[in-house]
Amino acid sequence: MRKYIVIYRSVLMENLQYAASVAMGFVSYFIIIYIFLKLWNSMYAEPGSLIAGYGREQMIWYVMITEMIWFGARSGAVTRQATADIRGGNIAYQMNKPYHYALYILARYTGEWSVRLPMYFVLAVAMGLVMVGPLSGFGPFAALAAVVSILLGITINGVFKLCISLFSFWIEDTNPFQWLYDKLILVIGTIFPLEIFPRAMQPFLKLTPIYTVCYGPAKLTVDFTPEKFLEILGAQLLYLAVGLGAMFLVYGKGVKKLYVNGG
Amino acid sequence: MEVINAQDLSKTFRVKRKEKGMRGSFQAIFHPQTQMIRAVDQVSFSVEEGEMLAFIGPNGAGKSTTIKMLTGILYPDGGKVEVLGLDPTRKRKQLAYQIGTVFGQKEQLWVHLTPYDNFRFFGAVYDLTDSETERRIGELSEIFDLADFINTPVRNLSLGQRIRCEIVASLIHRPRVLFLDEPTIGLDPVVKESIRSLIRQMNREFNTTIFLTSHDVGDIEKLCRRIIIVNSGQIVLDDSMEHLKKHYMGRETLEDIIMEIYQSEGKVAMDS
Numbered sequence: 001m002r003k004y005i006v007i008y009r010s011v012l013m014e015n016l017q018y019a020a021s022v023a024m025g026f027v028s029y030f031i032i033i034y035i036f037l038k039l040w041n042s043m044y045a046e047p048g049s050l051i052a053g054y055g056r057e058q059m060i061w062y063v064m065i066t067e068m069i070w071f072g073a074r075s076g077a078v079t080r081q082a083t084a085d086i087r088g089g090n091i092a093y094q095m096n097k098p099y100h101y102a103l104y105i106l107a108r109y110t111g112e113w114s115v116r117l118p119m120y121f122v123l124a125v126a127m128g129l130v131m132v133g134p135l136s137g138f139g140p141f142a143a144l145a146a147v148v149s150i151l152l153g154i155t156i157n158g159v160f161k162l163c164i165s166l167f168s169f170w171i172e173d174t175n176p177f178q179w180l181y182d183k184l185i186l187v188i189g190t191i192f193p194l195e196i197f198p199r200a201m202q203p204f205l206k207l208t209p210i211y212t213v214c215y216g217p218a219k220l221t222v223d224f225t226p227e228k229f230l231e232i233l234g235a236q237l238l239y240l241a242v243g244l245g246a247m248f249l250v251y252g253k254g255v256k257k258l259y260v261n262g263g
Numbered sequence: 264m265e266v267i268n269a270q271d272l273s274k275t276f277r278v279k280r281k282e283k284g285m286r287g288s289f290q291a292i293f294h295p296q297t298q299m300i301r302a303v304d305q306v307s308f309s310v311e312e313g314e315m316l317a318f319i320g321p322n323g324a325g326k327s328t329t330i331k332m333l334t335g336i337l338y339p340d341g342g343k344v345e346v347l348g349l350d351p352t353r354k355r356k357q358l359a360y361q362i363g364t365v366f367g368q369k370e371q372l373w374v375h376l377t378p379y380d381n382f383r384f385f386g387a388v389y390d391l392t393d394s395e396t397e398r399r400i401g402e403l404s405e406i407f408d409l410a411d412f413i414n415t416p417v418r419n420l421s422l423g424q425r426i427r428c429e430i431v432a433s434l435i436h437r438p439r440v441l442f443l444d445e446p447t448i449g450l451d452p453v454v455k456e457s458i459r460s461l462i463r464q465m466n467r468e469f470n471t472t473i474f475l476t477s478h479d480v481g482d483i484e485k486l487c488r489r490i491i492i493v494n495s496g497q498i499v500l501d502d503s504m505e506h507l508k509k510h511y512m513g514r515e516t517l518e519d520i521i522m523e524i525y526q527s528e529g530k531v532a533m534d535s
Contacts, residue, residue, distance in 0.1 A: 002387060002390070003387050003388045003390070006383075006384055006387035006388065007384070007388075010373060010376060010380065010384050013375075013376065013380065014373065014375045014376060017375060090369065092331060092336040092337075093364070093366060093369050093371055095335070095336050095355065096334045096335055096336055096355065096358075096359050096362070096364055097359055097388055098356045098359040098360055098388060098389060098390070099356075099388060256338050258336070258337060258338075
């Protein structure tokens with residue numbers, strides 16, 4: 001475990017040098033949140049009205065949390081780097097080190113979001129407090145549950161994106177699959193809570209990573225109940241176990257197919 | 264003691280083929296064609312502890328593929344290989360603690376970190392304690408004369424400085440066998456000579472086995488006492504440097520001898 005912590009620490013040192021460039025992404029975050037603020041303000045024209053069980057503040061905070069996860073979890077390690085390593089053969093030079101390549105990439109991913117996520121967290125909280133005001137009913141238990149759930153959600157996201165990248169052992173280009181996954185999370189997961197979708201669709205959406213990556217953490221932030229926390233935590237742990245199992249399986253099979261050319 | 268033993272080691276790659284032009288591109292969609300390339304063909308050899316061996320051949324001869332099988336990166340299709348008594352593909356992680364690799368064309372250092380931070384990182388990766396790592400960095404920094412740039416980010420180092428750091432990173436865990444794949448590529452003659460002298464010193468002081476591939480005849484002549492030449496995936500010569508020179512007496516340089524052997528073996532296979 002120590003070596004993965006050292007990998008994490010090294011990436012953290014590396015990424016801290018680029019904290020200023022991460023802050024450039026704040027503009028996109030601000031614009032998205034501003035648009036949704038205007039949208040929901042017009043949708044909630046009548047004070048105290050509810051949409052799919054969410055009040056105005058809850059709905060806007062929901063989008064702020066999901067977008068914070070989306071921007072905070074952006075990573076080159078689990079996507080571009082893993083794919084380029086496999087397709088270009090660089091993985092060969094990682095494999096003869098005494099660590100597991102997939103865990104190495106996850107440690108790098110964790111180092112990346114450890115810089116980005118806190119920065120977006122500060123921005124989200126500042127914008128939320130200024131533009132919407134504090135969330136009613138948000139206490140220390142909800143905060144703790146939200147933090148646990150956000151960290152698990154981001155880890156699950158990394159594991160699934162890495163699984164997609166590992167298919168580069170067999171196929172030339174995994175970008176279309178990354179694109180589909182990203183759009184699933186971005187379009188369906190970050191913008192609206194699952195309760196907005198037709199009732200018939202909801203059980204299917206709960207089976208997708210949306211439930212564990214975006215919906216769960218945001219729901220616990222805006223509408224915490226101990227029962228909901230246990231349900232989401234259980235789903236996240238199950239998803240993480242399945243995701244890690246798939247990751248080790250795909251890597252184990254793929255590495256035997258490795259073809260490294262060019263001397 | 265034998266540290267490397269390869270028996271009938273073989274590796275075949277499936278390579279995509281495409282007919283020329285646009286028509287060929289469309290055909291490749293519906294009828295993809297592949298060709299089997301035998302990169303390494305029943306290669307057998309062994310290496311004793313402390314030996315300095317040159318494993319050379321023209322581009323595409325199968326040198327790098329062989330190194331990658333010896334270090335557990337590629338799975339052989341046939342034959343048997345043991346490095347330090349371990350099967351490299353089954354015991355890759357265990358073997359990693361005992362071998363070091365330098366691939367001259369690939370970077371293993373983290374370019375945004377300093378060499379010192381890199382060495383600390385590699386020390387932790389190889390499970391050395393902090394004090395062991397510090398001791399080792401001090402030792403190697405002195406041998407490889409790194410003091411002037413050990414705290415400069417790797418991205419700002421010259422190629423020669425970087426290669427010295429690459430070699431140190433590979434030696435941090437005291438490997439018993441060091442695989443060097445073209446370690447002096449792109450270096451000027453002065454830096455080349457200094458790298459060679461460091462490799463010699465390491466072999467002398469720590470009895471590290473050196474397995475070297477290089478197209479640079481100077482590396483081979485000045486470092487190695489034994490030479491294996493491969494061509495089209497097969498060993499065409501395995502001899503001591505001394506015996507080779509005697510056998511080809513009359514040729515002016517080692518380069519002439521090697522050229523003659525390459526040419527007599529004919530066409531080369533694809534680059535592996």
